[in-house]
Amino acid sequence: xxxxxxxxxxxxxxxxxxxxxxxxxxxxxxxxxxxxxxxxxxxxxxxxxxxxxxxxxxxxxxxxxxxxxxxxxxxxxxxxxxxxxxxxxxxxxxxxxxxxxxxxxxxxxxxxxxxxxxxxxxxxxxxxxxxxxxxxxxxxxxxxxxxxx
Amino acid sequence: xxxxxxxxxxxxxxxxxxxxxxxxxxxxxxxxxxxxxxxxxxxxxxxxxxxxxxxxxxxxxxxxxxxxxxxxxxxxxxxxxxxxxxxxxxxxxxxxxxxxxxxxxxxxxxxxxxxxxxxxxxxxxxxxxxxxxxxxxxxxx
Numbered sequence: 420x421x422x423x424x425x426x427x428x429x430x431x432x433x434x435x436x437x438x439x440x441x442x443x444x445x446x447x448x449x450x451x452x453x454x455x456x457x458x459x460x461x462x463x464x465x466x467x468x469x470x471x472x473x474x475x476x477x478x479x480x481x482x483x484x485x486x487x488x489x490x491x492x493x494x495x496x497x498x499x500x501x502x503x504x505x506x507x508x509x510x511x512x513x514x515x516x517x518x519x520x521x522x523x524x525x526x527x528x529x530x531x532x533x534x535x536x537x538x539x540x541x542x543x544x545x546x547x548x549x550x551x552x553x554x555x556x557x558x559x560x561x562x563x564x565x566x567x568x
Numbered sequence: 569x570x571x572x573x574x575x576x577x578x579x580x581x582x583x584x585x586x587x588x589x590x591x592x593x594x595x596x597x598x599x600x601x602x603x604x605x606x607x608x609x610x611x612x613x614x615x616x617x618x619x620x621x622x623x624x625x626x627x628x629x630x631x632x633x634x635x636x637x638x639x640x641x642x643x644x645x646x647x648x649x650x651x652x653x654x655x656x657x658x659x660x661x662x663x664x665x666x667x668x669x670x671x672x673x674x675x676x677x678x679x680x681x682x683x684x685x686x687x688x689x690x691x692x693x694x695x696x697x698x699x700x701x702x703x704x705x706x707x708x709x
Contacts, residue, residue, distance in 0.1 A: 465660040467649070467659060467660060468656050469652045469655050469656065470655075470656045476653070480621075483686050483688050484686075511612050512617060515616075519607070519619065520606075545624055545687050546623030546688065
């Protein structure tokens, strides 16, 4: 089997590399925020938009993000999702591999139809956020019965 | 700026050393249509901890197998859009998550436990208790 050991915490070079990576990982998002630019971490997360006759559903994968660290607003037909995820490091543990990272994100999405702003609901289930936006009555799909003349 | 860079170094396998107890297998051909869940690995005094982002699955749909020296983690994701409606904008795909790791002999594979909450899978891999070094007495005949 083609296996490869990737974890060598006792290797001094890896420790130095880890330290430098962590430094950049914490500094860069703050710097980018301060000068008003954005990077991938700040513009995410990716969203999916699903639609039925009466509602829009916007979904985003946000594992480990607590509902209280999340802000969802709807204004001018734009949905904005912003928040942060902090990593909970197990007690007395040394990181050997870190792919997940902390997140600070903000995402805006123009909605294809008018929605009932007061009736918007958001739920987080198993790390997936789903925002349910009922369509405004004027935007709902109406089936017109065709009568024979 | 992530630890992805780690994938390219440490080219050699030094299996018996404790620090290499949880190394990633690079053979992914068995699972070509799954998503690679991002993973953090931590080492504590008595165990290794693997955290994997697997949003949208459930404890029942997660399968963790230890076969010899391979730890395999799969989180099945059902197509939850089926009953919702039609997708009018798709920026990410739905699919199963998968990762597999090589675990060393220093891990008590029969005592591995796992929990799932908020879309994060946490796998605890306890180490075997340390074997005390023993000096063999040489006697005169």
